[in-house]
Amino acid sequence: MQTTTQEILRQFEALAVPVAEEEGMEVWAADLRQEGGRWVLRLMLERNGGVSLDDLTRVHRQLSDLLDVHDIMPWRYSLELSSPGVNRPLLRPDHYRRYLGQRARIQTKNLWQGRRTFVGRLDQVEEDRVCICDGDIGEVWLPLEDVKKAMTEYEFPSVGVKRKGAQR
Numbered sequence: 001m002q003t004t005t006q007e008i009l010r011q012f013e014a015l016a017v018p019v020a021e022e023e024g025m026e027v028w029a030a031d032l033r034q035e036g037g038r039w040v041l042r043l044m045l046e047r048n049g050g051v052s053l054d055d056l057t058r059v060h061r062q063l064s065d066l067l068d069v070h071d072i073m074p075w076r077y078s079l080e081l082s083s084p085g086v087n088r089p090l091l092r093p094d095h096y097r098r099y100l101g102q103r104a105r106i107q108t109k110n111l112w113q114g115r116r117t118f119v120g121r122l123d124q125v126e127e128d129r130v131c132i133c134d135g136d137i138g139e140v141w142l143p144l145e146d147v148k149k150a151m152t153e154y155e156f157p158s159v160g161v162k163r164k165g166a167q168r
Contacts (some may be wrong), residue, residue: 003074005032011072012041019062020045023055028084029091032077039077041067044084051083090150096125099152106132106142106150113137119153 009032020027028044045051045059060081067073090096090104099122106118118140124131129143130150 003072008032008072008074011070012043012067015066015070015072016043016063019059019066023059025051025055025059028095029089039073039075040080041073041077042080042082044082044089046084056081056083086154087151090152093125093127093130093144096122096130096150100125103153103155104132104150105153106130107148108142108146109148110146112142112146113140116148118142 009030012032013027013030016030017027025045025047028046029042030044031040031042033040033042043059043063045056047055060079063081064079067079088095090099090106096104102122103120104122108116108118110116112118115137118132118134118137120132120134122130123133123139128145129141130147131139131141133139
C-alpha cells in the first residue's frame, strides 16, 4: 500500500506535537510538499513570547532523530522549522479567535459582495465562519470552507511621521 502525503503528515504531526509541547511550544502548522523537485517537510512552532533559533534547533534535532527511527518518509526530504512569523497564517477557528480585534487579510475562493480579498479587523468567529470588518465595505461573514488564504496583518508603526503635538 502506498502512503499518501496526508497520512505522512498525520504521522509527522503525531510525532511533532509531543516534542513541541515538551519544549513549551505548540504546533501552529505542518506541511509536506514538493518544491523544486524535492520534498519539504515544514513545521511552524509557536510560543507566548516567541520562538528562538535555539528552540527551533533543539526541536529540529529531536524530530530529525524521531523521523529516522520511525521512517515515515518514503522519499528524500528536507525538514524545515520556523515560527509562523509576524503575518501568520490563520488555519483553524482557534487561530482566528486568538486574533479577534486585530487586522487580517482574507482571500476567498469565490466572490463575496463582488470581491475575493478582504482586509480589516477580525470581528467574530464561529466554528464554520468568520466575520471581518473590511474598511471599504463594512462587516462581511465568510464561510471558513471558502477561505483560500488568511493571514494576520501586523501594522508597523510609521517611522519619521511627526504626530500632532509630539516634539522631536
